[in-house]
Amino acid sequence: MQVATGTSIVNRIAIGRIRVYKRPEYKIGEEIVADPVPELKRFEDARVKVQAQQNVLYEKAVKAAGEDSAAIFQFHAMMLDDDDLLDSIKSIIVEQKHTAEYAAQRGFENTAQMFSEMDDPYFQARSADVMDVGNDIIECLLGLDTSSLQGTEPSILVAEDLAPSETVKLDKNLLLGMITREGSSNSHTAILARSMNLPALIQCKDIDDSWDGKFAILDGYNSCVYIEPTQDLVDSLTRRHEQELAQDALLEHLKGLPNTTIDGTTVRVYANIGGPQDIGNVTANDAEGVGLFRSEFVYLNSKADPAEEEQFQAYKRVLETLAPKLVIIRTCDIGADKTIDYMNLDKETNPALGFRAVRICLTRKDFFKRQLRALLRASVYGNLGIMFPMIISLREVKECKDILAECRRELENEGKPYSDKIQIGIMVETPAAVLCADELAQEVDFFSLGTNDLTQYTCAIDRQNAKLEAFSDPHHPAVLREIRMTVEAGHRHNCWVGICGELGADLSLTETFLRMGVDELSVNPKSVLPLRKQIRSIDLRKPAGEGLTQNTQ
């Protein structure tokens, strides 16, 4: 067995044979031709043919992925009308008397180089588009057939990298998963994987031609691929894969149905996610939005304090992909059990009650402002909610909002747009916030109950201490009463209330929460559909069962 690791784009499992996808290799000679006229004609024929292909790919991509994703092929087709590029290629043919393929290679490489030398990452990435079109022209001139590269059996595709035109051409029915050596989370491979909810690894440096035809399991959850895995692994991952398939079947059945009880009460069901790799799971599980997007991934994936631009790109992609769904991004919640070297946080004897989350942000204002500016700038790309964690007082909420207002003013002066429809909310995860909920609700659009921390702080039970299990009660009446108090306080002040902690997915409490009037439940993507099933089986006109109400009054 061989194990290779990479960066996982979609957390799912693929089981099957590997197909190594390789564009044909060719070498283009530098020979001189006696008469350039036939070469000019060959180039022109190839140009017209490839341009027509790009228009076909555009139509195909519009149907498969929508206008925005397809626009790249329009760009490709227009590139083949660009006078500078065409003149440079024709002059190599006419003046240097080279072949059409040699001239095309030089012309496209020069143009690609121009883009790769630009400062901006967006323009740099366009060099791949230029080479994609260039390769199509050269392969057309050489008469190479690239249609059979994928094979005829369903397989896990392994490639150096996949160009946009290649990802569109792939037969999706034969695609179990994808592994590439190169590519970024913005690459076309990653975009395709997310849109199809297919497991994919990028930056897998150990891919090898010898894998071709071998049996393998791509484990997106653990960001690795097992080549010729042991029987134990096959058994356990097959079970997990079967759970995924059962989930898919459930989805087929519940897809598009509202989260409405028999008596007609509707509750919003959102998903909690921890990074861009989970985005596919949000749509695949039919969540209506994201109730908790943990922004820690931008800090944990970075060796140094992440710059505003880097954060902006990350948030933008999330919002853009999920628009028009509401995406609530929780501001930095570092501290306690999540620490990072470059933050230089002191070791504390009692970190759960220590310097964490908004306490760090309000102390290190410049650090906080980088995140808020990035969020504001990204807000124009979708439907954003900003949520502040670990709030205990009105003063903190006001300070957070003041700093946000300061960021807005700065962006206005810089001429950078932001949305005026951003919802602002807080995590209610401390008993202090519950008891001050009436004051806090007047300052924000929503509350989100973080039941894990709320339970720990209310019951004085350390979440990490296994010895306390005998004393802990996840349904402790004190916590249920706090939830009810928070919902009531929120509703008195036109502030909607959701639950984003683990209790939200506890099906034995769903009816209790609905009776309390909870507006939204945000759960692990996998729990969205089982929760929908539960909601649809509840009838609030029937009297509440015993034990449902007694603990919360």
Next chain:
Amino acid sequence: MKTFEYTITDPVGIHARPAGLLVQAVKALDSKVTLTNKDGKSADGKKLLAVMGLGIKQGDTVTVTVDGGNEDASVEALEKFLKENL
């Protein structure tokens, strides 16, 4: 010859899609159109790759020069295009 300035508000700048639309819009005019970026680099408005090569980003001011043909109509059409798309 007429010139005017425009400051880009599109968050990505003159990226592939609006650059393509811009080139199409310029081709429909009877004037020669030149774009110049803040570093003084110029590009023919009919040339897609050259326009993108200017690397114009959000907040950058671009100088548009219109020469020949019905200059007033061309300026008006381009100002409208830029406001709507960039």
